[in-house]
Amino acid sequence: MPLASRLCTRWFSLGLAALVATGCATSTAPVAPVTPVMSGAPTAAAPVRVKVFVAAMFEIGQNTGDRAGEFQHWYERYWKGATPVTVPGALQPVYCNADGVCGAVLGMGKVNSSSSMQAILLNPKFDFSQAYYVISGVAGTPPQRGTIGEVNWATWLVDYDLGHRWAPEENKAGEPTFMPRKGYEEYRRFQLNPALVGWAMKLSADTPLKDSDSARKYRLRYPDAAARRAPFVGTGTHMTGDTFFHGPGMSKQAQYIAKLYGADDYVITEMEAAAITLVIKRTHGTERVMSLRGAVNFDQGNPSESTLAHLDPAPGETAGGFAETVENIALVGTRVVDHIVGHWPQWQGGVPKP
Structure with missing residues (x-):
């Protein structure tokens, strides 16, 4: 041939x-x-269809069995025994259960958390096309508007930075020392879906919250009625900044920025939510994003305490209630997660009407 x-x-x-x-x-x-x-021939596994993704920022030790940080109560609720999924570019592995609830520790600060979130969102092992997000962690609050142990759903996320700042002595007395920089209008603040915030409050506002004797005692150092309240579930603007700002002057500036941008009252100071939300927005939009924070400190000292003393307190002078607050966050947040997953046919297409 x-x-x-x-x-x-x-x-x-x-x-x-x-x-x-x-x-x-x-x-x-x-x-x-x-x-x-x-x-x-090997076949590629189908991606996990994520219904709810829970983002925490840090864990103190192990995911279970020791002192709880931001992730442990969530982990014990949804992922105990789950196989960790390593994601290149993310700080920690992702955990998922059979109901489509996934979560991970992303890291503290804007860059750390947002880079982890982007790596997870772009990983082909996961399908986020219909996912809801709960950005979860501890935070500070001004004593005029919040208290130790409270849990707060964000209505707005505002970036504390992205502008110009100068020293107070270089300005007229009492005038603001912050000016927004042009060009950041699309990502210096985000209004979260009001319908979703409404659902979150409807499902969780009456959650019985934990408290501690040490937190009760600490609150009495402050004359403000809000600071002396027992823990509650509320809403308001969350201020995202990489700086742990302290003192009445910085707190006043945060409120000034919130109002300058047309947001609600500033009630929570944290370090990640606006950056994480920007990453989610660029891939899937923000209609399904929730930010949930628990207050473990006030953003300023009491009237008889200097800002430096508040920033670096002596032994025994810190606010109590950390353990109770991280538990409160999960108690509140799981109500919403469980409802979404349990009523998925009504939620998968978008936030249902109340």
């Missing part, structure tokens, strides 16, 4: 398409194309 005929005969076994591509002549007799047999 001529060489060309032998080659065409061999190529024919690969199918009719290969014959056409190589230009081999065929006989006039019709021959059915042969389908290659892929015996034993």
Whole structure:
């Protein structure tokens, strides 16, 4: 048999398409194309269809069995025994359960948390096309508007930075020392879906919250009625900044920025939510984003305490209630997560009408 005929005969076994591509002549007799047999070939696993993703910023030790940080109560509720999924570019692995609830520790600060979130969102092991997000962690609050142990759903997320600042002594007395920088209008503040915030409050506002004797005692150092309240579930603007700002002056500036941008009253200071939300917005939009924070400190000292003393307190002078607050966050947040997952046919297409 001529060489060309032998080659065409061999190529024919690969199918009719290969014959056409190589230009081999065929006989006039019709021959059915042969389908290659892929015996034993590996198949890619279908991506996890994420219904709710819970983002925490840090954990103190292990995910279970020791002192709880921001992730442990969530982990023990949804992922105890789950196989960790390593994601290149993310700080910690992702955990998922059979109901489509996933979560991870993203890291503290804007860059740390947002880079982890982006790596997870872009990883092909997950399908986030219909996912809801709960950005969860501890925070500070001004004593005029919040208290230790409270849990707060964000109505707005505002970036504390992205502008110009100067020293107070370089300005007229009492005037603001912050000016927004042009060009950041699209990502210096986000209004979260009011319908979703409404659902979150409807489902969680009456959650019984934990408290501690140490927190009760600490609150009495402040004359403000809000500071002396027992823990509650509320809403308001969350201020995102990489700086742990302290003192009445910085607190006043945060409120000034919130009002400058048309947001609600500033009630929570934290370090990640606006940055994480920007990443989510660029991939899937913000209609399904929630930010949930628990207050573990006030953003300023009491009237008889200097800002430096508040920033670096002596032993025994810190606010109590950390353990209770991280538990409160999960108590409140799981009510919403469980409802969404338990009523998925009503939620998968978008936030239902109340």
